[in-house]
Amino acid sequence: MLKSLHIENIAVIERADVDFTRGLSVLTGETGAGKSIMIDALNAVLGNRTSRELVRTGAEKASVTAVFESAEAELWCRDNEIDAEDGEIILQRRLNADGKTSARVNGVPVSAGQLRELGALLLDIHGQNDGRQLLDEKRHLDYLDRYGVSEDRIREFSGAYAAWREFVRESERLRMDEAEKARLEDSLRYRIQELEKAELRSGEEAELTERRDLLRNAEKLTENLESAYSALYEASENAVSLCGDAEYSVERASSWSPDLAETAALIRDARLALEDAAERLREKRQELDFSPEEYDRLEERLALLRRLEKKYAADEDGLIALLEESRRRLDELEYAEDRLAKLEKETAEARKKAFRAAEDLSAERKAAASRLEKQVETELRELNMPSVRFRVLLDRREGDEPLNADGIDQIRFVMSANAGEALGPISRIASGGELARIMLALKNVFAEKDRVEALIFDEVDTGVSGIAAQRVAEKLARLAKNRQVLCVTHLPQIAAMAEAQYLVEKKERDGRTYTDIRLLDREGRRRELARISGGEDVSETLLAGAEELLARADQFRAAL
Numbered sequence: 001m002l003k004s005l006h007i008e009n010i011a012v013i014e015r016a017d018v019d020f021t022r023g024l025s026v027l028t029g030e031t032g033a034g035k036s037i038m039i040d041a042l043n044a045v046l047g048n049r050t051s052r053e054l055v056r057t058g059a060e061k062a063s064v065t066a067v068f069e070s071a072e073a074e075l076w077c078r079d080n081e082i083d084a085e086d087g088e089i090i091l092q093r094r095l096n097a098d099g100k101t102s103a104r105v106n107g108v109p110v111s112a113g114q115l116r117e118l119g120a121l122l123l124d125i126h127g128q129n130d131g132r133q134l135l136d137e138k139r140h141l142d143y144l145d146r147y148g149v150s151e152d153r154i155r156e157f158s159g160a161y162a163a164w165r166e167f168v169r170e171s172e173r174l175r176m177d178e179a180e181k182a183r184l185e186d187s188l189r190y191r192i193q194e195l196e197k198a199e200l201r202s203g204e205e206a207e208l209t210e211r212r213d214l215l216r217n218a219e220k221l222t223e224n225l226e227s228a229y230s231a232l233y234e235a236s237e238n239a240v241s242l243c244g245d246a247e248y249s250v251e252r253a254s255s256w257s258p259d260l261a262e263t264a265a266l267i268r269d270a271r272l273a274l275e276d277a278a279e280r281l282r283e284k285r286q287e288l289d290f291s292p293e294e295y296d297r298l299e300e301r302l303a304l305l306r307r308l309e310k311k312y313a314a315d316e317d318g319l320i321a322l323l324e325e326s327r328r329r330l331d332e333l334e335y336a337e338d339r340l341a342k343l344e345k346e347t348a349e350a351r352k353k354a355f356r357a358a359e360d361l362s363a364e365r366k367a368a369a370s371r372l373e374k375q376v377e378t379e380l381r382e383l384n385m386p387s388v389r390f391r392v393l394l395d396r397r398e399g400d401e402p403l404n405a406d407g408i409d410q411i412r413f414v415m416s417a418n419a420g421e422a423l424g425p426i427s428r429i430a431s432g433g434e435l436a437r438i439m440l441a442l443k444n445v446f447a448e449k450d451r452v453e454a455l456i457f458d459e460v461d462t463g464v465s466g467i468a469a470q471r472v473a474e475k476l477a478r479l480a481k482n483r484q485v486l487c488v489t490h491l492p493q494i495a496a497m498a499e500a501q502y503l504v505e506k507k508e509r510d511g512r513t514y515t516d517i518r519l520l521d522r523e524g525r526r527r528e529l530a531r532i533s534g535g536e537d538v539s540e541t542l543l544a545g546a547e548e549l550l551a552r553a554d555q556f557r558a559a560l
Contacts, residue, residue: 001069001484002123002454003088009062010044010054011037012515018502019519024480026495027488027517028528029504034515035488038504039125039458042066045093046123047115052099062095070453072121082108089122091115125456126443134413134439135427141411144392147446148368149361157357161405164350171343174332181333188330195323198308202317205305212298225285233278240278243271351403358407362394365409369394372445379441383475384468385434387419436462440472444479454484461491473497474556481560492532496549497556501525525550 007016012034027035044050045064055062068089077084082105092104093115103115110118134143145154214221232239247267254260308319332339369392380388393412402408414423417434430438440460457476464472473494479485480499489495501520506513520528529546530538 002486003067003069005038005041005045005067006063006065007038007041008064009056009059010041010064011056012506012513013037013041013517014056014514016515016517018517020484020486021500022480022484023499024477024485024487024497025500025502026498027486027502027504028490028495028532030506031490033504033506034517035504036458037515038517039456039488042123042456043125044095045091045115046119046125047093047103047112047117048119050093050095050101052095052097055095055097060097063092065090065092067091068122068454070122073118076118076121077106080105080110080114082106082110089118091118091122121452123454123456124452125458126439126460134435134442137412137425140392140413141406141409143413143442143446144365144368144372144411147372149364153361153364157354157361157407158405160350160354160357161403164347164354164403167343167347167350171340171347174340174343185330185333188326188333191326192323192330195308195319195326198304198319200305200316200320200323202320205302205316208298208302208305212295212302215295215298222285225281229278229281229285232274232281240271240274243267243274247271355403355408358403361407362396362409365407365411366394369411375445376438376441379444379475380437382471383437383441384471385417385437387417389416389423390438391415391423431463434463436460436464437468437472440475444475454486455479457485457487460487461489461494464491469493473553477553477557478560490532492529492546492549495525495532496529496546496553498553499557501528503528522550 001022002020004020005016005018007013009015018038027038029035040054041064044054045066068091069087070089071087073089074084074087077089084106088106090104090106094102101112103110103112105115105118230238247264250260250264250267254264305316309315312319312322314322373390373392376390377388380390391414393410393414395410396402397404397408397410413426415426415429415438416423417429417431421429423429426435426438440457443455443457460476461469461472469491470493473491474497476485476487476494477497487494487498495501501524502517503520503524505516505518507516508514526543526546527538529549530542533545534542
């Protein structure tokens with residue numbers, strides 16, 4: 001659930017802190033007071049796209065911080081190596097006036113994409129855009145699949161479809177005209193010949209570069225090696241000889257002072273180490289014997305490797321992989337006819353398998369459609385649409401090839417809002433208030449399967465009034481029994497049904513506009529409900545009506 005929200009310099013909100021509770025909460029206030037800005041702030045902290053216009057005029061930056069509590073989000077944090085202290089998930093989004101943004105989860109920097117992924121587990125915001133999505137018939141199949149089709153069934157079909165399409169793509173690659181085929185074969189043969197001639201070996205370039213750099217500095221290196229070797233072993237008074245003399249002298253001295261035996265052993269170890277070092281220097285010096293021809297060969301070889309890497313935009317390993325792929329592709333072309341004959345059978349078999357999976361998917365969709373129709377109609381009747389008919393039209397896709405990535409089905413939601421009217425597209429049949437209730441009904445149906453614990457409804461009451469408004473309020477209260485629900489509303493019936501009510505007020509101070517958000521007590525709610533019902537002049541009659549609304553809402557919630 002959403003526990004708290006902190007906003008700084010977002011539009012007309014200079015600073016706001018709001019604590020939320022479980023159940024149904026509402027935001028009320030005059031039109032333009034800034035209620036929608038709260039939704040904009042939440043969208044921002046959930047990782048959605050923002051605009052620099054959100055930053056308050058005159059401010060260099062803005063920020064939104066939201067604190068959540070969610071078991072699903074804790075798992076996400078664990079998978080992304082982010083600590084979730086005490087089960088709290090703290091999301092923060094900062095917006096700069098230049099349009100740049102940054103995000104953190106529990107203090108750890110994350111990308112906007114990660115924030116969106118996490119936000120989808122925490123909060124579901126339903127706004128007017130969802131109503132437009134409901135009108136888009138291309139999305140109806142997604143709605144149905146979300147509602148009642150198992151993920152295993154969808155994965156089974158998707159896998160079979162992808163396998164069939166891969167066979168189709170391979171067939172298309174092999175079916176080319178003879179002239180194109182000849183050009184491609186010539187190109188592949190030339191590439192293979194060029195790469196084979198190069199006798200590529202993984203890691204060769206690094207080895208050659210190291211050897212070339214060694215030879216390039218061979219004169220200075222030899223001079224220093226010889227100087228070191230002479231000091232250790234060749235000079236008349238070299239380190240090994242002097243160390244040997246010291247060893248002899250200390251060994252003789254140990255015969256009179258036995259405690260020097262250990263010192264003699266240390267000198268002996270040092271002499272042996274010096275002899276070993278001198279031998280290594282001698283061997284390294286011998287490795288430096290080379291001819292100018294060797295250096296030239298190294299440079300030529302490196303130039304060839306780098307020319308091939310630049311030509312084919314690949315490193316050594318990439319060139320080796322390209323050679324193997326070119327050989328495979330040439331074999332494929334040379335034996336294209338044989339492969340095509342085999343592919344025909346494989347493609348046909350793969351399509352049969354994909355089609356069977358699509359039919360199984362379609363059968364599951366039909367069963368889900370029947371259940372969805374009944375549930376949505378039940379929900380809508382509870383929302384004061386007693387004569388509504390809601391149908392899911394599921395037809396076989398027409399055309400030469402009915403099978404695509406979605407299966408074989410065409411799906412449309414249609415409805416009749418009133419008795420005696422024919423079924424038709426929702427966009428043509430539903431009024432604004434009916435569309436809002438249909439969306440609420442679907443949201444209520446889908447909420448049973450959604451794992452998101454918090455829902456926000458922005459302007460869900462658009463076009464709704466009277467008895468319908470009361471039914472919407474009751475539906476939100478039922479939904480809030482098992483979810484946290486936050487609703488922006490202008491309707492007294494919905495506002496009264498809430499367990500917590502926040503007033504959003506716009507004020508002017510020193511020539512600037514400010515928006516304040518505060519939690520109302522019982523008397524504050526009574527006066528705000530009276531204002532919503534009757535306007536600016538709040539009479540005793542309006543206050544009494546507001547009290548009656550609150551009392552009825554208390555009774556309804558207590559009976560749930």
